Amino acid sequence: MTSNTPDWLLLIVSLPTSSATARMRIWRALKALGCVALRDGAFRNPKSYFHRYSTLTDREACETATRIWDTINLVNLRENVLPTRPRADLVLRKGADHFIRSVFLRKL
Numbered sequence: 001m002t003s004n005t006p007d008w009l010l011l012i013v014s015l016p017t018s019s020a021t022a023r024m025r026i027w028r029a030l031k032a033l034g035c036v037a038l039r040d041g042a043f044r045n046p047k048s049y050f051h052r053y054s055t056l057t058d059r060e061a062c063e064t065a066t067r068i069w070d071t072i073n074l075v076n077l078r079e080n081v082l083p084t085r086p087r088a089d090l091v092l093r094k095g096a097d098h099f100i101r102s103v104f105l106r107k108l
Contacts, residue, residue: 020077025069032056032065 032053043054056064091104 021074024073024077025066028065028069028073029062032061 043050045051053061053064089106092100093102093104095101
């Protein structure tokens with residue numbers, strides 16, 4: 001980096017809380033852009049699974065994150081997670097600030 005370029009950038013984002021789909025799509029796009037430590041850590045390790053994404057441009061990273069969400073994560077959410085939700089023994093509800101607001105434990 002040049003001497004007048006900061007060594008780091010802080011980005012604080014509020015993700016939508018009403019839609020898990022929108023939240024995960026945004027989160028994955030942000031992750032793919034390197035907006036979390038993962039890109040600075042695992043992305044740089046040549047032995048890491050995530051290293052393959054380290055050379056993507058920002059546009060390619062967003063496209064890749066969206067494709068992964070649409071073809072894998074969203075499918076898993078719809079086909080596996082949501083249908084089993086009623087059978088969960090423990091449900092944690094989180095608020096917009098990501099703090100746990102309630103805990104529901106089904107009588108075992």
